Amino acid sequence: MVQLLNEISSPEDLHNLSEGELERLASEIRTFLIEQVSQTGGHLGPNLGVVELTLALHRVFDSPKDSIVWDTGHQSYVHKIVTGRRDMFATLRTKGGLSGYPSRAESAHDLVENSHASTALAYADGLSKAYALRGEVDRCTVAVIGDGALTGGMAWEALNNIASAGNSRPLVIVVNDNGRSYSPTVGGLARHLSALRTLPAYERFLAAGKEILDRTPVVGNPVYGALHGVKQGLKDIVAPQALFEDLGIKYVGPVDGHDVTELENSLRLAKGFGSPVIVHCITEKGRGYSPAERDEAERFHAVGKIDSRTGEASSDGSQSWTSVFSAEIAEIGAENPDVTAITAAMQGPVGLSEFGKRHPDRFFDVGIAEQHAVTSAAGMAMAGLHPVVAVYSTFLNRAFDQLLMDVALHRCGVTFVLDRAGITGSDGASHNGMWDLSLLNMVPHLRVAVPRDAGTLREELREAVDVTDAPTALRFPKGPVEPAVPALERRHGVDVLYESERRTVLIVGVGAMAGPCVRVAHRLADDGVGATVIDPRWVKPVPEGLIRLARGYRHVVTVEDSGRMGGVGTAVTQALRDARVSVPVDVIGIPQRFLDHGSRGELLAELGLAEDALHKAVYSAVDLGPGKNGGFRRGGGTPSNLVPIADNA
Ligand SMILES: Cc1ncc(C[n+]2csc(CCOP(=O)(O)OP(=O)(O)O)c2C)c(N)n1
Numbered sequence: 001m002v003q004l005l006n007e008i009s010s011p012e013d014l015h016n017l018s019e020g021e022l023e024r025l026a027s028e029i030r031t032f033l034i035e036q037v038s039q040t041g042g043h044l045g046p047n048l049g050v051v052e053l054t055l056a057l058h059r060v061f062d063s064p065k066d067s068i069v070w071d072t073g074h075q076s077y078v079h080k081i082v083t084g085r086r087d088m089f090a091t092l093r094t095k096g097g098l099s100g101y102p103s104r105a106e107s108a109h110d111l112v113e114n115s116h117a118s119t120a121l122a123y124a125d126g127l128s129k130a131y132a133l134r135g136e137v138d139r140c141t142v143a144v145i146g147d148g149a150l151t152g153g154m155a156w157e158a159l160n161n162i163a164s165a166g167n168s169r170p171l172v173i174v175v176n177d178n179g180r181s182y183s184p185t186v187g188g189l190a191r192h193l194s195a196l197r198t199l200p201a202y203e204r205f206l207a208a209g210k211e212i213l214d215r216t217p218v219v220g221n222p223v224y225g226a227l228h229g230v231k232q233g234l235k236d237i238v239a240p241q242a243l244f245e246d247l248g249i250k251y252v253g254p255v256d257g258h259d260v261t262e263l264e265n266s267l268r269l270a271k272g273f274g275s276p277v278i279v280h281c282i283t284e285k286g287r288g289y290s291p292a293e294r295d296e297a298e299r300f301h302a303v304g305k306i307d308s309r310t311g312e313a314s315s316d317g318s319q320s321w322t323s324v325f326s327a328e329i330a331e332i333g334a335e336n337p338d339v340t341a342i343t344a345a346m347q348g349p350v351g352l353s354e355f356g357k358r359h360p361d362r363f364f365d366v367g368i369a370e371q372h373a374v375t376s377a378a379g380m381a382m383a384g385l386h387p388v389v390a391v392y393s394t395f396l397n398r399a400f401d402q403l404l405m406d407v408a409l410h411r412c413g414v415t416f417v418l419d420r421a422g423i424t425g426s427d428g429a430s431h432n433g434m435w436d437l438s439l440l441n442m443v444p445h446l447r448v449a450v451p452r453d454a455g456t457l458r459e460e461l462r463e464a465v466d467v468t469d470a471p472t473a474l475r476f477p478k479g480p481v482e483p484a485v486p487a488l489e490r491r492h493g494v495d496v497l498y499e500s501e502r503r504t505v506l507i508v509g510v511g512a513m514a515g516p517c518v519r520v521a522h523r524l525a526d527d528g529v530g531a532t533v534i535d536p537r538w539v540k541p542v543p544e545g546l547i548r549l550a551r552g553y554r555h556v557v558t559v560e561d562s563g564r565m566g567g568v569g570t571a572v573t574q575a576l577r578d579a580r581v582s583v584p585v586d587v588i589g590i591p592q593r594f595l596d597h598g599s600r601g602e603l604l605a606e607l608g609l610a611e612d613a614l615h616k617a618v619y620s621a622v623d624l625g626p627g628k629n630g631g632f633r634r635g636g637g638t639p640s641n642l643v644p645i646a647d648n649a
């Protein structure tokens with residue numbers, strides 16, 4: 001039988017399909033997703049859950065005239081398939097290939113590239129207000145937001161405004177409720193939504209609603225009135241429409257999120273209102289793929305390469321930074337009853353599963369609510385506890401003011417553990433944890449450590465948890481932990497990792513960059529350039545030991561997997577200047593720009609942070625002009641083809 005999927009290259013191709021053909025197409029899309037994403041890795045579970053919903057959306061609304069905003073954007077693969085990008089999926093999340101999130105460069109159907117959750121309703125509020133102000137009353141705005149993203153504060157700020165800003169604008173909020181973020185969604189709202197899903201009355205309501213809708217193909221107010229009547233019965237039990245309707249936003253649902261006909265009827269009804277309305281869809285994350293359906297932990301929310309038949313992940317057995325943190329914080333929790341652990345809906349990914357299992361009463365999942373997480377931690381610290389807030393580096397951006405004014409201003413003993421710091425790569429620009437050190441350097445009283453390997457991660461985490469009169473932070477990258485980098489000695493509080501007799505250049509290797517810097521120093525030694533490599537361990541405040549050491553060198557080069565502007569290099573430059581140590585400093589780090597997706601290794605190489613490039617960069621940075629202090633002339637050429645001059649440094 002001809003694959004319907006091969007006939008779909010734009011939403012228009014969906015319009016003439018029958019109900020049976022739509023069901024067949026949905027099945028083909030699921031097969032396609034499983035085959036493709038098992039090869040590339042990606043958000044398999046979320047996308048398996050929105051197949052019918054996406055088909056219905058593109059049959060009811062006229063994208064891109066109508067705007068469809070995907071909250072977080074990780075569930076937009078089906079949207080990409082039906083908007084002409086099916087044939088690009090072999091390149092999903094690879095450098096130069098298909099992005100794993102909406103991409104304005106890829107399609108006019110894509111609006112929001114930011115992968116940070118809970119933003120869609122605010123975008124939709126702005127879009128719909130603009131269309132109304134410009135008299136474009138036939139342009140509908142649709143926001144698709146998950147139950148997890150709906151736990152984010154921004155979503156409620158937007159709902160508050162959507163409800164109050166006048167209703168003459170077509171705005172459809174589709175709640176994609178699969179009951180999960182990674183793990184089951186938490187909080188009062190989640191209880192509301194899940195209670196409705198499991199109520200016997202809900203089943204009767206669904207049956208009644210479906211029967212009414214089926215008999216009345218053209219939906220409109222009379223049908224809504226009937227639906228509303230049925231729902232009133234639910235209102236007294238517990239139902240989110242009370243929550244939303246009391247806000248002044250109409251509510252349609254709950255709708256079976258895997259029944260295209262029912263979805264279309266509900267969406268057409270909602271579109272017909274011409275004012276803000278919520279369509280509450282009940283979906284299943286991982287639907288149609290038994291390994292995902294059986295995955296009680298995360299329903300295959302984000303997978304690497306897997307065996308498409310079994311769902312088994314291929315693993316090289318390497319230890320990750322996250323797993324080192326996970327084991328150590330669980331131990332610390334056993335030793336220190338004041339230590340609590342907080343996650344924003346990412347218990348597994350940030351390494352708090354073990355802690356949560358061993359210390360359930362001191363583990364808190366606050367939902368996708370980083371701002372709340374941070375200020376709640378401040379409250380815990382004020383009451384004598386020591387909270388550890390574990391979050392991806394990029395998501396702390398969202399809670400900067402809470403860090404600055406709720407934690408640091410009060411010198412609260414809160415420890416922040418920032419995973420996925422630096423270049424993460426495959427998840428695109430908004431997932432790189434490249435702004436953290438620039439932001440953290442601005443925060444008074446905050447102390448920051450950047451471990452270089454498993455041993456220093458354990459050590460610095462314990463040092464951080466021992467600080468009770470100021471906030472502390474640690475940050476480390478995604479993926480396998482760097483091989484152990486032993487210190488020759490700890491001198492004035494910093495670790496000397498490599499030392500040449502000739503004191504030409506002091507290389508400050510920050511965190512995961514320390515190991516590569518040692519390898520570069522060996523290559524520099526082979527070329528006759530004297531280098532010493534240190535790991536400052538704590539980079540904020542800039543350690544006195546670093547300043548003392550720098551006095552003895554002709555040049556300082558700082559190397560960090562974080563922003564050049566405002567990162568460690570900037571702080572070291574400033575600290576040396578303040579200490580009147582007049583030595584030139586070159587800062588090697590990530591330029592302040594939004595990076596296209598690619599692997600961490602590819603992007604580090606592209607940015608000059610891989611070993612070969614570092615070797616060249618130190619050369620071109622270190623001024624070894626002829627007659628001054630030996631070595632190689634500045635810049636130009638590669639080390640091997642420069643004419644060496646006796647290095648008398
Ligand atoms: C501000 C922020 N915090 C955390 C994340 C990590 N994250 C990505 S998807 C996700 C779960 C989203 O759940 P939901 O909105 O219900 O979508 P679903 O995956 O269930 O379709 C989380 C926590 C994020 N993208 N943004």
Ligand SMILES: CC(=O)[C@@H](O)[C@H](O)COP(=O)(O)O
Nearest residue numbers: 072074115302349420427478
């Ligand atoms: C969409 C989102 O924010 C997360 O699902 C993220 O993609 C996971 O990243 P990791 O794969 O690095 O855990």
Ligand SMILES: [Mg+2]
Nearest residue numbers: 146147148180
């Ligand atoms: Mg969800």
